Amino acid sequence: MTHELFDGIREGSRAAIARAITLVESTRADHRERARALLTELTAYTGSAVRVGISGVPGAGKSTFINAMGGRLIEAGHKVAVVAVDPSSRRTGGSILGDRTRMGELSASDSAFVRPSPSGRHLGGVARATRESMLVLEAAGFDVVIVETVGVGQNEIAVSEMVDTFLLLTLARAGDQLQGIKRGILELADVIAVNKADGDGEGPARGAARDLSSAMRLMLPGKDVRRPPVLTCSSVTGTGLDEVWEAVLEHRAHLESEGSLELRRAQQQQDWMWALVDAHLEDAVRSAPAVKAQRAKLEAAVRSGEVSAVDAAAQVLDLFGHGDKAH
Numbered sequence: 007m008t009h010e011l012f013d014g015i016r017e018g019s020r021a022a023i024a025r026a027i028t029l030v031e032s033t034r035a036d037h038r039e040r041a042r043a044l045l046t047e048l049t050a051y052t053g054s055a056v057r058v059g060i061s062g063v064p065g066a067g068k069s070t071f072i073n074a075m076g077g078r079l080i081e082a083g084h085k086v087a088v089v090a091v092d093p094s095s096r097r098t099g100g101s102i103l104g105d106r107t108r109m110g111e112l113s114a115s116d117s118a119f120v121r122p123s124p125s126g127r128h129l130g131g132v133a134r135a136t137r138e139s140m141l142v143l144e145a146a147g148f149d150v151v152i153v154e155t156v157g158v159g160q161n162e163i164a165v166s167e168m169v170d171t172f173l174l175l176t177l178a179r180a181g182d183q184l185q186g187i188k189r190g191i192l193e194l195a196d197v198i199a200v201n202k203a204d205g206d207g208e209g210p211a212r213g214a215a216r217d218l219s220s221a222m223r224l225m226l227p228g229k230d231v232r233r234p235p236v237l238t239c240s241s242v243t244g245t246g247l248d249e250v251w252e253a254v255l256e257h258r259a260h261l262e263s264e265g266s267l268e269l270r271r272a273q274q275q276q277d278w279m280w281a282l283v284d285a286h287l288e289d290a291v292r293s294a295p296a297v298k299a300q301r302a303k304l305e306a307a308v309r310s311g312e313v314s315a316v317d318a319a320a321q322v323l324d325l326f327g328h329g330d331k332a333h
Contacts, residue, residue, distance in 0.1 A: 030138035049147040059165040062175030074079035074241040087148035178210035296325040
């Protein structure tokens, strides 16, 4: 089965790609083992794609931007994959957003693959399988892989640690554009683009870009410090999209010229290793028989205030430790 999936992915079969991503998203132990074997085979065919993370303030038009940018990249001969990290309900596990409905043209192209990735309960809303999905898509021949995140927060930090270039998309607002962006996110940005620079919004967008450029000079002083370029664009008219992509490529070229692209990706592999360890340990604790036997009782005690969360967590770890020793 794994060999069939491998062959299908390498041939660019959309059905095989979809099955493989479903496999790496699964939390079942047997599926995780099959996914590990598959990824081991695929690794040799990954690493050449341009990896871009895209985030932005609410309403910045991330999905519409990706739809427009992806179309231009396909026209230029690229194959574009999008992993849209989709916040999922903690009650049902179901996804909340529907990115493919906002990327209709891109989803319909044979040279594109758009996949919502439900975040589940993992840190910052970033799906544990996002990295693995990226590798599957790279091995399938997609030379541009975009990871779209939801909102601005901890998930952006996680995504910035799995891509080459982090693009922050923002828009002009009535005087509060800087307040709407946390300093930490600005520090992550490699390229900043003020979207919706069309019609009556063109002037405000240029003003917002000037303000952001000034802010970056204050945040990153010094002659030799690289500051992220701040550009304006419109997903509706297409104005500025080519310049934004050129800035992405220039950043990647900058990393390659100073030898830090390879170092960045090596650090990302190390971070991924520990993320997988953390996720595995969490799953192991939750599924341990001793913990499962007492889980409902402990959760009820925490909800009622009878036991503090700190004490309950200590009891869970104690149950896990004793259960582990028993085996």
